[in-house]
Amino acid sequence: MRLRADAARNGALVLDAAREVFAEQGLSAGIDDVAARAGVGKATVYRCWPTKDALVAAVTSVRVDEFTARVVAARDEPDAPAAFARLMLDAAESCAGNKLLHEGLISETPALAAKRAQCRAAMQELIDGAIAAGGMRADLRSEDVTLLFNGATSQLKAAGETDPAVWRRYAGLVVAATRP
Amino acid sequence: MRLRADAARNGALVLDAAREVFAEQGLSAGIDDVAARAGVGKATVYRCWPTKDALVAAVTSVRVDEFTARVVAARDEPDAPAAFARLMLDAAESCAGNKLLHEGLISETPALAAKRAQCRAAMQELIDGAIAAGGMRADLRSEDVTLLFNGATSQLKAAGETDPAVWRRYAGLVVAATRP
DNA sequence: GGGAAAGCGGACTCCGGAGTCCGGTTCTGC
């Protein structure tokens, strides 16, 4: 059964609105805000996604996929420690302007568990490579990097920091923490 | 006008209960929980402190003072870098078992602004000493340390991690990030 | 173009936690 034209259109509007609103305000934004931005009633939002979490997962999963792709690319570079450092700095910079990416990386929602696992696996391989190359302390695991990175970025977000350079700087400190 | 005997007794009960409940559950615990633990109605809690924030400030400020004293002691030690490292590890370990200390260090409530400033000043002096001793990167400021430390510990708390050794380990990573 | 199904939206309920009210109880000064 095909979706009615107006339903399809509204679904897309809602998705766009959710992307914008959540990127600007983070996941604490209300469904009402998303509905208002889309120019529809909130029931319409709930008709497309049964819960707020489902909508959030829909918009964040894309961001997580993009990030995973970047991790994989970094993993395949020859100089693992340098690739890792670059990845962290770039990721922080991206997060500075897009809360959605940040939330996606942080989120614990079950809907993204598989994607997170995939991302983590690639990260672990990158880290293993960096350790093998002697550019990283040997006892490090991907959870450590995730925790430090997420911790720092969460604090930056909470502080309302928007300057990408500052985010970059802290990512640099996290990278420094991983050195042998 | 002296406080009535029962009022004074209940005030102390509430304070003790708040310390316990917030240390165990963090600040997300409700006033109802505190009142129940104290064996008192919630109105009694509000009679002593006008808002939840005020009560929280009352119980956390002690913890912050204790921590500040430790920072000051560290500042006055001869080997600043080592004192700094020890301070971080000990603080993390303490936070693992006492959410209240953690919340006190993280909290942004205006009621503790003065105490936070005092703590930060001592930390800055400790850091300056460590930099002068060549044990820390020269561009570091106390906010950096605070942000990294709070970020990591917040994540640990959110993850429900209770093993002090793990908290210590991450504090060690934060210290590593400060090395020149 | 007409009718039925699909979709719409705003007003509604529900829920949890902060903060308030007031009738009943307990302490204190005389």
Add this chain to the structure above:
DNA sequence: GCAGAACCGGACTCCGGAGTCCGCTTTCCC
């Protein structure tokens, strides 16, 4: 020991955000 002020506590309101309901509108298929 008694008057009355101070205090008590549980039931209440208030608030904001998630999720639901239902009378009305739009679309689609014939």
